[in-house]
Amino acid sequence: MTQTIDGYSLLAFLPFVVIAPALGLVLSRRVERPWWLLTFTIASIGAILAVTIGGRMLKLTDWGRSDLVLSWLFDGATWRHVLEPDRTWALNALLFVPAGCLLTATVRRAWITVVFMTVFSFLIEVVQRATRLGVADVSDLVANIVGAAVGSVIAIATQLGSRSQADR
Numbered sequence: 001m002t003q004t005i006d007g008y009s010l011l012a013f014l015p016f017v018v019i020a021p022a023l024g025l026v027l028s029r030r031v032e033r034p035w036w037l038l039t040f041t042i043a044s045i046g047a048i049l050a051v052t053i054g055g056r057m058l059k060l061t062d063w064g065r066s067d068l069v070l071s072w073l074f075d076g077a078t079w080r081h082v083l084e085p086d087r088t089w090a091l092n093a094l095l096f097v098p099a100g101c102l103l104t105a106t107v108r109r110a111w112i113t114v115v116f117m118t119v120f121s122f123l124i125e126v127v128q129r130a131t132r133l134g135v136a137d138v139s140d141l142v143a144n145i146v147g148a149a150v151g152s153v154i155a156i157a158t159q160l161g162s163r164s165q166a167d168r
Helices: 007-030 035-059 076-080 087-107 110-131 138-167
Strands: none
Touching: 007 035, 035 087, 035 110, 087 110, 087 138, 110 138
16 A cells, blocks of 8 residues: 555644644653653654544545455465565655654663554554555555664664763
8 A cells, every 4th residue: 555645644643733742741740751752752653643544534535344354464475575665665664663763762662662563553454454544464564563663773772872972
């Protein structure tokens, strides 16, 4: 499925522009994290929802009830091509890099980020299948997980770099 960032995706992202700072402020009082980090983490997850589901939902074209069959997950033909990056694969991975990076910086555990983003990505694919707002694809799922993992690695490398500079 081709990811597009169009006017509908931007419109779908608007609620997160309002919700993210407010939720970031509330959460920063409960957890010891800067409000801006929480705000950007929430906004990055909102951006994923806006691009993958929200923009298509706002178009109000050809979406509705489908089935919840998970056969796409067990199709051997799609698994053979799952690591053959193309433009769509790269865009899916890039969409998840900021969220992976910010979530790792927020929770301070890369494994939690990868598990959360894996479940999140799987749920997006299931919703896309169930609502016909997209195509459930194993390649998208893997690209999303790779993007989140790359974001986690970037966050860890940044944290290690800042610690080594502080030790000097």
